Amino acid sequence: MTLALDTPASVRPRRGSAFFKFMGRLFREKPLGAAGAVIFIVFLLCGLFADILAPYGYNQISPINRLKPPSWQFLFGTDNLGRDVFSRCLYGAQLSVIIGFCAAGLATLVSIVVGVVSGYIGGKFDMIVQRMVDAWMSFPDLIVLIVVVSVVGPGLLPIIVVLGLLLGVGGSRIIRGATISVRENMYVNASQSMGASTPRILLRHILPNVMAPVIILFTTRVGFVILAESGLSFLGLGVPPPAPTWGGMLSGSGRTYMLQGPWLALAPGLCLTVVVYATNVFGDALRDLLDPRMRGSK
Amino acid sequence: MAGADSVLRVRDLKVHFPVHDGVLIRRQTGSVKAVDGVSFEVGRSETLGLVGESGCGKSTTGLAILRMTPLTEGRIEFEGQDISHLSVRRMRPLRKRLQMVYQDPYGSLNPRMKVGDLIGEPLVIHGVAGDQDAYRARIQELLRLVGLRPEMAERYPHEFSGGQRQRISIARAVALNPTLVLCDEPVSALDVSIQAQVINLFQELQERLGLSYLFIAHDLAVVRHVSHRIAVMYLGRIVEVAPRDLLYRAPLHPYTRGLLAAAPLPDPSAERSRAHEEIVGEPPSVVNPPSGCHFHPRCPMAMPVCAQRAPELTAAATGHAVACHLHDPSRALDIAASGLAA
Numbered sequence: 001m002t003l004a005l006d007t008p009a010s011v012r013p014r015r016g017s018a019f020f021k022f023m024g025r026l027f028r029e030k031p032l033g034a035a036g037a038v039i040f041i042v043f044l045l046c047g048l049f050a051d052i053l054a055p056y057g058y059n060q061i062s063p064i065n066r067l068k069p070p071s072w073q074f075l076f077g078t079d080n081l082g083r084d085v086f087s088r089c090l091y092g093a094q095l096s097v098i099i100g101f102c103a104a105g106l107a108t109l110v111s112i113v114v115g116v117v118s119g120y121i122g123g124k125f126d127m128i129v130q131r132m133v134d135a136w137m138s139f140p141d142l143i144v145l146i147v148v149v150s151v152v153g154p155g156l157l158p159i160i161v162v163l164g165l166l167l168g169v170g171g172s173r174i175i176r177g178a179t180i181s182v183r184e185n186m187y188v189n190a191s192q193s194m195g196a197s198t199p200r201i202l203l204r205h206i207l208p209n210v211m212a213p214v215i216i217l218f219t220t221r222v223g224f225v226i227l228a229e230s231g232l233s234f235l236g237l238g239v240p241p242p243a244p245t246w247g248g249m250l251s252g253s254g255r256t257y258m259l260q261g262p263w264l265a266l267a268p269g270l271c272l273t274v275v276v277y278a279t280n281v282f283g284d285a286l287r288d289l290l291d292p293r294m295r296g297s298k
Numbered sequence: 299m300a301g302a303d304s305v306l307r308v309r310d311l312k313v314h315f316p317v318h319d320g321v322l323i324r325r326q327t328g329s330v331k332a333v334d335g336v337s338f339e340v341g342r343s344e345t346l347g348l349v350g351e352s353g354c355g356k357s358t359t360g361l362a363i364l365r366m367t368p369l370t371e372g373r374i375e376f377e378g379q380d381i382s383h384l385s386v387r388r389m390r391p392l393r394k395r396l397q398m399v400y401q402d403p404y405g406s407l408n409p410r411m412k413v414g415d416l417i418g419e420p421l422v423i424h425g426v427a428g429d430q431d432a433y434r435a436r437i438q439e440l441l442r443l444v445g446l447r448p449e450m451a452e453r454y455p456h457e458f459s460g461g462q463r464q465r466i467s468i469a470r471a472v473a474l475n476p477t478l479v480l481c482d483e484p485v486s487a488l489d490v491s492i493q494a495q496v497i498n499l500f501q502e503l504q505e506r507l508g509l510s511y512l513f514i515a516h517d518l519a520v521v522r523h524v525s526h527r528i529a530v531m532y533l534g535r536i537v538e539v540a541p542r543d544l545l546y547r548a549p550l551h552p553y554t555r556g557l558l559a560a561a562p563l564p565d566p567s568a569e570r571s572r573a574h575e576e577i578v579g580e581p582p583s584v585v586n587p588p589s590g591c592h593f594h595p596r597c598p599m600a601m602p603v604c605a606q607r608a609p610e611l612t613a614a615a616t617g618h619a620v621a622c623h624l625h626d627p628s629r630a631l632d633i634a635a636s637g638l639a640a
Contacts, residue, residue, distance in 0.1 A: 187405065189366065189406075191408075191419065192366065193364045193366055193397075194397070194420045195393035195424065196419070204411070208408075209408070209410055292410060292454035
C-alpha cells in the first residue's frame, strides 16, 4: 500500500522504450518466436546483402561445373548450367522475401479493410459487399493473373498487386466473421453509447480484438504467396528468368534434374520451409504477446 | 417527484421489433412489443428502480433512452430537452451527461485496453481529456473515487475480480460528471457479498456527485435498498409505481403482490408461516400478448373486463399509481356487484 502514495513515476511509461520492452518480453517469454524472428531477419539480411555475400553471380554460368554436388567450393552444389545454387538461394531470398511479405502484407491490409468495415457496418452494406466478394472469389485466380500479366507484362509489381488482391478479398471473410463476433461485445455497445465515432470504435475496439486471426492470416499467406509465385514462374508469368526465385528454382531446374541433382530442389525447398516456419512461430508469439490475457504464459 | 425537477421524463414509450417471415419476399408478420407504452420520471438525485422478470422490457427501455435502439413511438425528455428524435450528431454532446453501467462486468470492458484508458475513454471521446498530466490525474482521482488504487490504471481488466471490474465500469460512467446513470442489472452478475459493496458505492456516489439513477434489476432486495421509487414492469408495460416503502408495505397490483411474495424472507420461521400468493404459469409470448391486461391469464383476481380492456395507469394514492381494474375507481361498483353475486 505504500506504493499508492508515490507511484506517478512508475505509472508513467516512457513511449520510446516500449519497443525494447516488447523485444525483451519476446526473448524472455517466447524463445521460439524470438528464434523465428532472428531466422527471418537473417534471411532478410542475406537477401539485402546478397551482392556481398554471394561467392558467385546469380547468373554466372560455368559449363565445366555442371550438376556438381555440394562441396566447399559450391556450398549447395551447382545446377544444370553450372550456376552456384548457394548464390542463387541468396539472391532468391531477396525476391522471394520481398514478394512474400509485400503480397501477404497487401492481402492482409485488404482483408482488414474489407472485413472490418463490412462486418461492423453490417446490414444491406454487408450484404452487397459480400456478394461482390463472392463474385471476386468465383473468378479462377489463374485467369485473373494471366489477364493482368499479359496486359501489363510480367514483373515484381503486378505479381505482388494481383496476388495481394486475390488473397486479400478471400481472406476478408475470416476477418469479417471475427469482426461480427467482436461487434456483439458489450464494450462496443458501451463505447457507442458514450458517443464514440465509428473510426474510433473500429481502431480502438474492433481491430485490436481481431488481431489474432489477422496475424495468423498474414503468416500463412507468406508461405502461400512464395509458393504461388513459383507456380507462376512455371507458366512463365512469374518474375522473368534468369532472376532467381525459390519457387522458380524449385519448379524449374529443381524438378527437371531432381534425380541427377537432388540438391537443386532441396536447397530452395529448405530455404522456403525455414522462412515459412520462422514467420509462423514469430506470428504465434506476436499474437500471444499482443493479448494482455496471455501475459506470463509460455 | 416534482415534475419541474425531473432529469428524465419518458412519455408513452414504445419499442416494437418487427418480426419478418419469408425467404425471398420478406413480409412483416407481427412485432415484438418489447416496450409498449411506458411512462415514468426520474427526479434529480433520485433513484428509480425498474423491476420485472426477464424479458419484460426493462433493458430495452434503458437502451431506448440511450437511443441505442430505435423507438417506435413516444417521447423521451432528458434535462427538459426532447431527445427522442435527435440525430446521432446532436445526441453526442448529451451523452456526456447520460451514462450507463452494464450488467456483465466481463463483457463491458475491452480486454485489450488498460484500465486507465478504459476510464479515460469518455474524456477522450468528448475532448475534455486535457494534457497528459491532467488526464492522468483525473484517472487517478476517479480510481480513488470508486475505491481502487491509482496504480491499477496500468493493469488490464482480466487481472481484476468481477466486483473490481464493476467499479471500473462505474468510474468510466461517472468520469464526465453525468446527471443520469442508467444501471442495467449492475450487480446481478456479482456475488452477494460483493453486491452490497457495489450498491453502497452507488449510493455514496449519488450523495457526493448528485447523480440520478435509473436502476434496472430483478432482485427485489437490491432494488428496495437503492431506490427511492420503484416501477414494476410486466410484459412491456408499467403496472405499478410507488415510493419504495409504500410499494413494499402496501402493493396494489396482483402482479406486484405475487412478485413480493415470491421473494423469500431472511427469517426461515417467518418464511414458513406466511401466506404465499403465488403467480402461476409462465410469462406469455411477447409476439402474441394476451388481450386486455397482459397479466390476466395468470392473475388470481382476474375479472371478465381484464381480458377485454387494458387498464390505465391511474393514481391510487399520493405518488402511488397502479394499472389494474381492481383499483380503478370507476369500476368500484362493478367489483362490489360481482362480490355480491359470488
